[in-house]
Amino acid sequence: MSRPLAVITGGGRGIGAAISKRLAEDGYDIILTYNNSSKPAEMVVEGIRNSGIDAVALKVDCSDKGEVGLLGIHAWMNRGVDALVLNHGEYRRIAAEDMELEDLDRTMRVNFEGAVRVWKTLQKHLNEDARMVVVSSQLGIKGSPHGADYSASKAALSAWARSLSQTVGNSGKRVNIIAPGFVDTDILAGDSAQKREERIELVPQKRIGTPEDIAGVASFLCGKDSKYVNGAIIHVNGGLYLP
Numbered sequence: 001m002s003r004p005l006a007v008i009t010g011g012g013r014g015i016g017a018a019i020s021k022r023l024a025e026d027g028y029d030i031i032l033t034y035n036n037s038s039k040p041a042e043m044v045v046e047g048i049r050n051s052g053i054d055a056v057a058l059k060v061d062c063s064d065k066g067e068v069g070l071l072g073i074h075a076w077m078n079r080g081v082d083a084l085v086l087n088h089g090e091y092r093r094i095a096a097e098d099m100e101l102e103d104l105d106r107t108m109r110v111n112f113e114g115a116v117r118v119w120k121t122l123q124k125h126l127n128e129d130a131r132m133v134v135v136s137s138q139l140g141i142k143g144s145p146h147g148a149d150y151s152a153s154k155a156a157l158s159a160w161a162r163s164l165s166q167t168v169g170n171s172g173k174r175v176n177i178i179a180p181g182f183v184d185t186d187i188l189a190g191d192s193a194q195k196r197e198e199r200i201e202l203v204p205q206k207r208i209g210t211p212e213d214i215a216g217v218a219s220f221l222c223g224k225d226s227k228y229v230n231g232a233i234i235h236v237n238g239g240l241y242l243p
């Protein structure tokens with residue numbers, strides 16, 4: 001019998017790479033997508049294949065109709081998708097009052113519409129009990145003084161995913177949302193040592209999260225132990241933000 005199949009957008013680096021590796025450990029074959037970072041994505045795939053699991057990296061700009069369309073006709077789609085993790089996202093630091101409509105348009109196109117586009121394209125391939133996990137952000141709830149476009153895109157993403165959870169629930173599918181706090185990836189790479197210490201100080205657990213902290217929750221949400229969890233927003237932030 002073939003293994004279940006997971007698709008992870010932005011699965012070649014950062015949080016997405018940790019999720020790809022973790023779901024491979026859980027026994028899924030992996031389709032991961034990347035946009036610009038082909039080398040890290042190929043390295044993740046190589047590591048997974050070395051463990052005896054099938055994996056492939058596909059170049060998919062999630063905001064591009066044609067590239068998402070190619071994902072939808074990949075041969076492995078015939079098997080059906082068991083777990084879909086909409087993880088990709090971009091963040092640019094822009095003061096809220098300086099945000100231009102072009103900034104908003106671009107961020108919404110990638111972070112929000114890109115996720116919806118992937119979902120709509122893969123919808124027909126989702127197996128009866130497929131699990132979908134959307135990687136949103138705490139900033140989608142509390143806003144951000146230097147990322148109004150990002151916060152708006154993540155708020156839209158969470159609201160859309162919760163809406164979807166209410167309509168797909170009766171078919172056996174589930175949709176859940178992870179809202180990470182500070183996670184050690186390239187998004188925080190520009191921090192000075194002082195800024196990093198300030199962030200750590202804000203977190204009750206006194207550390208920045210790791211991509212694996214998020215991957216563990218994604219694994220739970222894709223697994224059997226969460227079969228009655230649907231439409232939830234799981235905050236993974238060390239207690240930093242308690243909405």
Ligand SMILES: NC(=O)c1ccc[n+]([C@@H]2O[C@H](COP(=O)([O-])OP(=O)(O)OC[C@H]3O[C@@H](n4cnc5c(N)ncnc54)[C@H](OP(=O)(O)O)[C@@H]3O)[C@@H](O)[C@H]2O)c1
Nearest residue numbers: 010014015034035036037061062088089137180182183185
């Ligand atoms: N790190 C944090 O503190 C934090 C906190 C809250 C939420 N998040 C969310 O967690 C998710 C993963 O972020 P990360 O921290 O791992 O950031 P990251 O290291 O910057 O990774 C971003 C990922 O998104 C992909 N991506 C960006 N634009 C894309 C596009 N147009 N089409 C397809 N893929 C695209 C990138 O692929 P390429 O490199 O190939 O372009 C990369 O795999 C994002 O949705 C982010 O908003 C992160």
